[in-house]
Amino acid sequence: MAPPAGKRVKGLQIFRPFVYGTTALPFDDKTNPRPDGIPDDHTHSWTVFVKGIDDVDITYWLRRVQFKLHESIPNHVRMVEGEKGKPFAVHETGWGEFEIAIKLYYVPESGEKPQTVYHHLRLHPYGRTDEEKETMRLNGGEVISWVYEEQIFNEPYDAFYDILTSGAVPPPLPGKSGTATTTTTTGGSSSGGKGGGKSAKEKEKDRKEQQLQLQHRSEGGVLERSAMIPLTNRPGQPFSRETEQVEVKKLKDALVKVEELSRKVTEDLKRKEQRLAELKADAAKPVV
Incomplete structure (x- = not known):
């Protein structure tokens, strides 16, 4: 793949958190009935996925994901194209556990080669103690085997740097108008708009408004296109x-x-x- 036009931003490293793994649920007549056409020896339905922390969109840096399943599964190599706001995922059924190769393809602007991670499908809880096994279960009996990971981009190209650091907009506070300015998380700094000829008093007011918005946002979820992770756990969000x-x-x-x-x-x-x-x-x- 030819590198994108432009220069690299020297001495800069940007990371973006994401999660990959599997979720499995045993077939049950009440909570998870076996669909028609599924072989009798299949004991579970399961999903392998790659997604953003707090389900934020990551398709701005991740273009597609290839999942290489066990060879006994029909069409065992699955390519999933990115769809804004949705995880990269494959849904299947089966009875056995195996290793899945997950190949990450980045957007063309990155100039990065695909990278592969490996994950073991877990249908049953595992661990050294009953407590460790129980931590693998979500409400409803789903068995989760998830991995928190951070994708690091060393000295990204100019165009890709702009993509990575744009769009981190906090939502307006309750009762406020939605006029938030853009923020970035690289280097621990943030930058706003130029002010459009506003007075010093108006600019200071906007700055304080932005700080309040960021504080409000940090109490809950994650800023889009940022390296943030939530402050507290929520159902389905263990990181x-x-x-x-x-x-x-x-x-x-x-x-x-x-x-x-x-x-x-x-x-x-x-x-x-x-x-x-x-x-x-x-x-x-x-x-x-």
């Missing part, structure tokens, strides 16, 4: 700052346990070394 803090706490607690175990092992080793030295000293004494 958020809240999730991140829970995982950080787990890692800190585990680190404390490891350090305590390491301390005990070190003390035990010192006692054994001391005892070994004593035995060697005793053995070296002449026999009277």
Whole structure:
């Protein structure tokens, strides 16, 4: 693929979060009846997908996705074109688990080659404990196996940089007119419009209005075309700052346990070394 026209933005790295994985649900006469024509040995319906965090649109940087399923499945290589506001997804039924190759094709402006990730279809909960297994279940008994990922674009081309950083518009606050200005998330900065000849007082008012809108927006979902993730978990949206803090706490607690175990092992080793030295000293004494 020929690189797009224009220069690269040197020294810049932009990332965009997304989720990929599978969701499976066993056939049940009440909640998930088996459709007509489905083989009797198929036990589950399942979906493999790639989508944006909080279901935001990602087709501005991801053009299409190829899902390579098990060879026993008819038409096992599926190409899904991007459709604004919808996930890239394949729906199927089956009885066995297997690895799925997911190939990501970026928009032409990116100049990026396709990349492949791999994901194991899970029809049944897994984990070391019952608690870990239960975390794989959504309301209704669906088994989820999802992965949070961040797509990194190093030194993007000018045209692609404009695509990545445009359109991040917060919604108006309740009771306010919808005149929000455009914001970007690269480098932790934001930029607004030129002001159109407004007075300094009007510009300052607009700036404060924008800050309030961004604050209001950050309490809920995700700004379009941004690197944000939600602050809290919601049904069907397990990835958020809240999730991140829970995982950080787990890692800190585990680190404390490891350090305590390491301390005990070190003390035990010192006692054994001391005892070994004593035995060697005793053995070296002449026999009277």
